[in-house]
Amino acid sequence: MSNKTTIRERATAAKAASIRLAAIKSEAKNAALTEIAKALTQRRSDIVAANQRDLAEAERNALAAPLLKRLKFDEAKLADVCAGIHSLIKLDDPVGRPLAATELDAGLELYKVSCPIGVIGVVFESRPDALVQISTLCLKSGNAVLLKGGSEAAHTNRILAETIAAAGEAAGLPSGWIALLETRQDVADMLELDDHIDLIVPRGSNEFVRHIMTHTNIPVLGHADGICHVYIDADADPEMAVAIAVDSKCQYVAVCNAAETLLVDAAIAETILPALQGALEAKGVRLRGCPQTRETIVCEPATDNDWATEYLDLVLSIKVVDGLDDAIDHINRYSSGHTDAIVTADKDKAERFMALVDSADVFWNCSTRFSDGFRYGLGAEVGISTNKIHARGPVGLEGLVIYKWKLYGKGQIAADYTGEDARKFTHKKLR
Structure with a gap:
């Protein structure tokens, strides 16, 4: 059997499973999620051991420090993902919700109802916790899922996927609802299966995401880069501004919602830049600044490439701007459309910033x-989307459902609504 046939068979099984999943009641899905959390906890020593094996191999292969940090999956991380599953259980089921209802005529009623997308293929980075979050979100939303994680997390991903699949099937889920892909060729083969897979969610570098987008006919939901900005306005509270800048950059640097560029209003640059420098360098951040920044503090020079760079590391570029509109123009030129923030005491300025900055999260x-599915209360996230269709920003449960139209009649035929004596539609809103 060829590898390509294997991927097609997995996708075929996932498609069949997705049809059954779409009709599974909320109680059954929550029961399966409970069993998955229990199984992960019971196998924690095996899971941690597999992750230690991945970490050892990654260190031998000189994996970059930010990726090593993402790769680590210890008991604390496992406890976090299990807590996330229990939070997910408490959320309302997104499937089967009536979104609109219209009476077309007496006894002819049209309902717009949420439903699963179907089969979702997700290609994600070296974070094993992402595998748990993605698969459980897909389950809660009634979708089957094909998963491809980073090769550096192969052992961890394998045991996690096996555990989740076994626990789910033991709880009554259809076989094949989750499958793990392990090679680049698997991904290439998956991209050809537009007859089986309904959506691709790629998580990775700009180059990788664009490669996915240009090599498949399957709809793609995702973002290429996380070039996020913090703009400190002249009316900002200095202590608040420093705290937000430090947290945005340093709370966890190896993620797409970490700040990469700091914009400072020229009116306060001389007073706030030294405080920012002290707080950021105390966290180990290397600063790169525009010429005006370097007139006030000592740092490396920033180039035009810095404004368009996602560092994912303790590096931050700083630019002094001529007020709010200059900051907005810079962000709309260089931002990846992910997350951008303003620090100011002026509500009107804040509203202008949030109206004019063209990003998914402002x-x-x-x-x-804070740009995160779990923090938004979405039940973690399958990814971040900078698309402007279907779903935007952190994609949680709501972004994993679409809708269908259900029309309930009593023998009506279209011919009665045409011609000289045609019946009239009432188009009366029922909700």
Whole structure:
């Protein structure tokens, strides 16, 4: 059997499973999630051991420090993902919700009802916790899922997928609802299966995401880069501004919602830049600044490439701007459309910033790190989307459902609504 046939068979099984999953009641899905959390906890020593094996191999292969940090999956991480599963159980089922209802005529009623997308293929980075989050979100939303994680997490991903699949099937889920892909060729083969897979969610570098987008006919939901900004306005509270800048950059640097560029209003640059420098360098951040920044503090020079770079590391570029509109123009030129924040005491400025910055997430007086499905109460996230169709921003349960139209009649035929004596539609809103 060829590898390609194997992938097609897995996708075929996932498609069949997705049809059954779409009709599974909320209680059954929550029961399966409970069993999955229990099984993961019971196998924690095996899971941690597998992760230690991945970490050892990654260190031998000189994996970059940010990726090593993402790769680590210890008992604390396992406890976090299990807590996430229990939080997911408490959320309302997104499937089967009536979104709209219209009476077309007496006894002819049309309902717009949420339903699963079907089969979702997700290619994600080296974080094993992402595998748990993605698969359980897909289960709660009634979708089957094909998963491809980073090769550096192969052992961890394998045991996690096996555990989740076995626990789910023991709880009554259809076989094949989750499958793990392990090679680049698997991904290439998956991208050809537009007759079986309904959506691809790629998580990775700009180059990788664009490669996915140009090599498949399957709809793609995702983002290429996380070039996020914090703009400190002249009317910002200095202590708040420093705290938000430090948290946005340093709370966890190896993620797409960490700040990569700091914009500072020229009116306060001389007073706030030294405080920012002290707080950021105390966290080990290397600063790169525009010429005006370097007139006030000592740091490396920033180039045009820095404004368009996602560092995913303790590096931050700083640019002094001529007020709010200059900051907005810079962000709309260089931002990846992910998350951008303003720090100011002026509500009108904040509202202007949030109206004109063309990003999925726009914040006022808070860290960019809040751009996250779990923090939004979405039940973790399958990914972040900078698309402008279907779903945008952190994609949680709501982004994993679509809708169908259900029309309930009593023998009506279209011919009665045409011609000289045609019946009239009432188009009366029922909700």
